[in-house]
Amino acid sequence: MAIRLIEEADDLELHAALTSRSDLDEMLGADVALDVTHPAASAAIVEFATGAGIPIVVGTSGWSSERITEIAQFVRGHDDAGAVLFVPNFSIGSVLGSAFAALAAPYFDSIEIVEAHHAGKVDSPSGTAVRTAELIGEARGDAGPVAAPHADQRARGQLVSGVPVHSLRLSGVTAEQRVIMGGEGETLTISHSTGSQSAYEQGILLALRRAPEATGVVVGLDALLDLGLPGTVA
Structure with a gap:
């Protein structure tokens, strides 16, 4: 889907499409890289891109805050390092759902998250839930x-x-998240569900277009939507 979006966009051109058998050198010369791979492979890809000065959009799940902090420390220590934009979810609706949950969070002491994804998703909890x-x-x-x-x-x-x-992790599910908040005599549920992968298209294009202008390490598509949520890792 990402390749199709790039090829259809008038302002984007595909430099290279790497597989698990490709040499990472094939990304050299690109203006921006997109990592949608596997948690076990993602770290090496991000390290190569940042070391080569290539901004990279990371859509691979499984990145903990500790690992992101390590990447941020490397980027801070190298003036020519490429920026890194970690995107737990490219869906605009999902990003807004998380923002609404943060807005309501100070008013409820009981808060739990239930997230559901397709049976083939290898990591849990999801990057969106984290x-x-x-x-x-x-x-x-x-x-x-x-x-x-x-x-x-x-x-x-x-x-x-x-x-x-x-x-x-269930067959028949694409992606769902419910944030359930409980208070005295009431509950508030903020729910988002993804019906098809087309929900991610707008976010992918936004991230690719904005990544070359980014600096440092940024977490969350919300940082590109000016929602006022914490996003840049110092």
């Missing part, structure tokens, strides 16, 4: 951590920034 939980944690600030009773029990999900995250 990003959403991190935004919730940051947004709560003085409100303190989310109330997560019995978090030591495995069935309570994985804690990400103090928020329990539950992952489903």
Whole structure:
């Protein structure tokens, strides 16, 4: 899909399409790289691109905040390093859903995330759920951590920034996320579902067009939408 979008765009031209058997040198000379591979391969691709001074858009899931911080430290230490834009989800609706969750987070102490993806997705929780939980944690600030009773029990999900995250991997599902917030006498659910991969097209093109202008390490498509959420890694 990404290749088709590039070939159809009047302002973009495909430099090279690499496979798992390609030499990473094939990306040299490109204005921007797009990594949509596998968590086990992504780190080497990002390191090569940044070292070569090529801005890169990373759509591969599985990047933890610790690993992103390591990349940020490398970029800071090299003036000629390419910028890195980590995009947990290219869907505009998904990005807005995470932003709405961050907006509501200070007003509810009970918050949990349920995310579902197709059975073939190899990582869990999803990058989108991790990003959403991190935004919730940051947004709560003085409100303190989310109330997560019995978090030591495995069935309570994985804690990400103090928020329990539950992952489903099911046939028949593309991508879904629900952020459920509980308060006195009420619940608020912020839900987003993806019906087809066409939902990602607008975000992919936006990231590719903006990446050459980016500096440092940026996390989240929301940083390109001026939503006022934390995005740049210092």
